[in-house]
Amino acid sequence: MIFGEVFERFVTSCPACVMYRALMEYMFAPAKIDGVFQRAAEKQYQRELLFSTLVDLISQVVTRSSKSVHAAYVKARAQICVSVRALYDKLNHVEPGTSRALVQHQQFPVT
Numbered sequence: 001m002i003f004g005e006v007f008e009r010f011v012t013s014c015p016a017c018v019m020y021r022a023l024m025e026y027m028f029a030p031a032k033i034d035g036v037f038q039r040a041a042e043k044q045y046q047r048e049l050l051f052s053t054l055v056d057l058i059s060q061v062v063t064r065s066s067k068s069v070h071a072a073y074v075k076a077r078a079q080i081c082v083s084v085r086a087l088y089d090k091l092n093h094v095e096p097g098t099s100r101a102l103v104q105h106q107q108f109p110v111t
Helices: 004-013 015-027 030-040 051-062 069-075 084-092 096-106
Strands: none
Touching (some): 030 096, 051 084
């Protein structure tokens, strides 16, 4: 690994932070989120705006990294190839089954 030595310092000094980040990156990987959408969506579709992009923007608001969806959109405007209107249309029409599938996907099994 190219960054092996640097990574080891982080693991040694703050292992919980490293584990948390790895867990979050695993759980919220765009391919996994888009897969949830593909399996759960009945009427909605994906073209230019992926479901994982919506989840990313909403998560910025939930974690208070951005004050609003619009603020998160403005920060990521260069990477998002749709209008703000298209973004809000997509958000307003997320099917309940898709939201439910996303929550179920993120749950940890109880042992």
